[in-house]
Amino acid sequence: xxxxxxxxxxxxxxxxxxxxxxxxxxxxxxxxxxxxxxxxxxxxxxxxxxxxxxxxxxxxxxxxxxxxxxxxxxxxxxxxxxxxxxxxxxxxxxxxxxxxxxxxxxxxxxxxxxx
Amino acid sequence: xxxxxxxxxxxxxxxxxxxxxxxxxxxxxxxxxxxxxxxxxxxxxxxxxxxxxxxxxxxxxxxxxxxxxxxxxxxxxxxxxxxxxxxxxxxxxxxxxxxxxxxxxxxxxxxxxxxx
Numbered sequence: 674x675x676x677x678x679x680x681x682x683x684x685x686x687x688x689x690x691x692x693x694x695x696x697x698x699x700x701x702x703x704x705x706x707x708x709x710x711x712x713x714x715x716x717x718x719x720x721x722x723x724x725x726x727x728x729x730x731x732x733x734x735x736x737x738x739x740x741x742x743x744x745x746x747x748x749x750x751x752x753x754x755x756x757x758x759x760x761x762x763x764x765x766x767x768x769x770x771x772x773x774x775x776x777x778x779x780x781x782x783x784x785x786x787x788x
Numbered sequence: 789x790x791x792x793x794x795x796x797x798x799x800x801x802x803x804x805x806x807x808x809x810x811x812x813x814x815x816x817x818x819x820x821x822x823x824x825x826x827x828x829x830x831x832x833x834x835x836x837x838x839x840x841x842x843x844x845x846x847x848x849x850x851x852x853x854x855x856x857x858x859x860x861x862x863x864x865x866x867x868x869x870x871x872x873x874x875x876x877x878x879x880x881x882x883x884x885x886x887x888x889x890x891x892x893x894x895x896x897x898x899x900x901x902x903x904x
Contacts, residue, residue, distance in 0.1 A: 704889070713797070715879060715894030716833075723889055731891065761831060776823070777892060779833035 676700065677780035679764050684785045686751070686758065694749045694783045696764030703769050705747035706777060709733060710761040719762075722747055723769070751785065759787045790815045790884045794895035801870055802903050809865045809898045811880030817841075821883040822863045823892065824854065828876045839863065870902045 677698045686692045698705065704723050708716040718731030722741040736755025741747055747766075751758045763782045767775040791814040801807045813822065824836040837847060839856050847854045851868045867874055877899045881892040 706891075713896065715792070715881075715896045716892070717894075718891050721889065721891065729889070763831075763833060765833075775890070776835055776838050778835060779825075782831040784831070 679780040679783050684783055686787050689753045691750055691752050694762055696747045698745055698766045702766035704767045706765040707749045708763045758785055790882055790893045792880050792882050792893050792895035794880055794898050796898045798899040800901045804869050806868050807870050809878050811863045813861050813882045823881040824865050825879045826876045872902050872904055875902045
């Protein structure tokens with residue numbers, strides 16, 4: 674089945690630790706995205722990647738880092754510099770990022786809690 | 789700046805009632821796309837519809853229908869004969885150009901509760 678997988682589903686982090694959230698897609702999409710969702714709010718863009726080995730900051734990139742070494746993988750690292758990391762993180766992909774027509778498809782999300 | 793407003797934070801209806809979720813947007817672009825997504829309790833966002841700014845025809849898909857009115861910058865979503873499985877958070881989104889790419893601007897979502 675084609676789709677987007679995220680792991681883990683739940684993640685607990687102690688303050689001061691870096692953690693990495695996994696996102697994998699087998700849809701052969703060029704573009705991938707990371708969003709953050711806080712309770713009662715919409716999604717906000719953290720980082721996006723249009724192609725392998727390339728990525729750009731979104732609206733709230735501070736305290737986060739990404740890599741795109743393979744087309745199907747776009748891991749997100751939440752660093753200790755992120756002051757309020759507790760949130761629900763959603764990964765998405767689209768065929769390309771350069772067309773406004775392209776629909777973004779989402780993974781099941783990772784809920785991160787800082788203890 | 790582009791903006792999407794979903795003024796209804798939460799709606800509660802009884803099963804089989806019709807319900808409309810409102811979405812109002814702001815954009816300077818002449819060409820743009822609007823989207824609706826459903827987020828069930830599991831958390832994953834499920835794509836429902838995409839509509840371009842040149843197509844103001846209403847769309848119907850089963851119990852779902854969408855009313856796009858450019859004159860009022862609205863893209864409302866109606867569920868007819870609601871069912872318990874429709875309970876979810878629904879997001880309206882607008883595509884916005886950024887550099888050589890596009891991103892989605894999301895509204896804050898409307899939580900729909902359908903009671904048996």
